[in-house]
Amino acid sequence: MNWRIIAIPITLIPIFIIAIQFDIQIEDVLAIGIFPFIGAIVAMMIKLVLQGIKFAYITRKYLGDFDSFLKLVGVRVGSEFIKFTTPMFIGAEFVVIYYLHKKGAKPAKSAWIAIMDIVTEVFAAGLLSIMAGIIALLSGAYVVAAVILATSVIITSLWMVMFFLSSKHTFQVPKVLENLAKRFAKEKGTKAIEKTNIWMEEVCTMSRENLKTSESKKIFTISFLFSLASWSFYGISFMIIAMGTGFVINAFDSIMAVMGANAIGNLPITIGGSGLAEFGIIAYINNLDPFAFEISEGVVAWDAVIGWRIATYYVPIVITWLLLVKLALSKIPKSQSS
Template identity: 40%
Template structure:
């Protein structure tokens, strides 16, 4: 479902503009492969951060490095195939719980990953937005800042609130669950509230201790490194048309596109991500018309980048989630 949905914007571009599949392939095989490699490096760094957080916050490895990173990639498949890049944390929590990790601790690891991602992308988004405004790109600059601000504030409030008192499932959600799952509603809500309570307990214990600072800073550094790799994925393709865009500008462009792609409208930010990066590299100062977008020579590079940075990693994530879903076949019983 995600792949066909993500291809729709490309089809629209091919039909309504002068861009053709041949233009996309014109970027060259080596630059495309280099961009794809950089994009895969990004998700591998995120997978390693997951393993690092498990070791630091749980106190030990719960599986081999390969299996742990594969579980992170499997969760990322869900993240990449839902609006607003959400859902992967539930896969990771379920996997950790299956390995014997208490739900509260599993939720804590997932939450720290989310916070690291949110802090990295919003901080980069604020910088990108401010720089765009300074360069005259008021429309894209203000848009990026306004989109990044609510996400940053929400998670900041969650951190502060959870460190002071326990969170519980809101009553309006309880009523919805009771309406659709009358018999098991109490059991489900109880399990979720217990996990939230354990999470808040972990939050109070960790935020009151200096032990959490170093692991989180290291995790945040890994997250920023993953975004540098993301920036490289666009840089190598932008160089094929002599755009003159440097690494820092590429990093700012992909950060802005990520913020715009987080709007929960399309699967995996399809269409929005491309629009966001086009608007940023074009230093957009007004509301663009369709003809202006359609005639831009950067479209072929942007589409090639999207394929390299989204569809190629998606294949790797799909393999990971299939392995996680199928698992090892049980050994056949020895003949008597």
């Protein structure tokens, strides 16, 4: 976990490059004003809390009165620290699986809850990002639209296909990976593959048992709506910051800009999408040639984007880290596990 803390300063490198390249001074960012910063932070925290409420809702539906509702919310919010410090869209689900299993839930059921959580998250983000990509395409930003659509369609399709196919097909570790594990890890590799295959079979069995039930369909629908709401607040956070610089953007356009940027930031290139998300917003809103960053007057500038990044990444990362350590990674007395 320590390497993730060390990785955080690395995310500042693209910010410094942008600041130097476009002569962004600290006073330019501070000129946005304290209230827009606070407003953006609040919007971002609402996004995270909605994710936590959704996770607690799913967990309670499948496990009953399993744990404190507020603690489940806190664990899910804390798990976002992994996403913030990982160069991919995924990551947080492993924390919640670990926590649920540590509290006494069976591995397969813990995985099923995490999968339901992440799939609805990806589905909502994917649909919003695809909308953003289509709008960019219609606006003539062909390169930006291509990157957004390619990333969104691939990630969303992969998750959704795997999710729904799991109810009809039992997935196992691919033979190539199995052979490599057995060859290099010998007996330990063989045992790890066997355990993984058993776990995957149990998850697929749960998928067959649950996906076709009306209760699970209801849980999926409500969770999806929670995800749409949480991503919307993520977009609104930029609208609030932009207002502090005098740039007027409505809520819908702000959500589309941020979700387009989010799709670009999901490329497995930089930690937490640092640099990519900032580029995505500028390119999307200003309809720029992605290889020429001259920004005309009267449109959103880099200071607003850097301010948004600070409010929605560097402040929440401290909060999510504290919750991760305090709740998800804390030791649980045997008397509390079940």
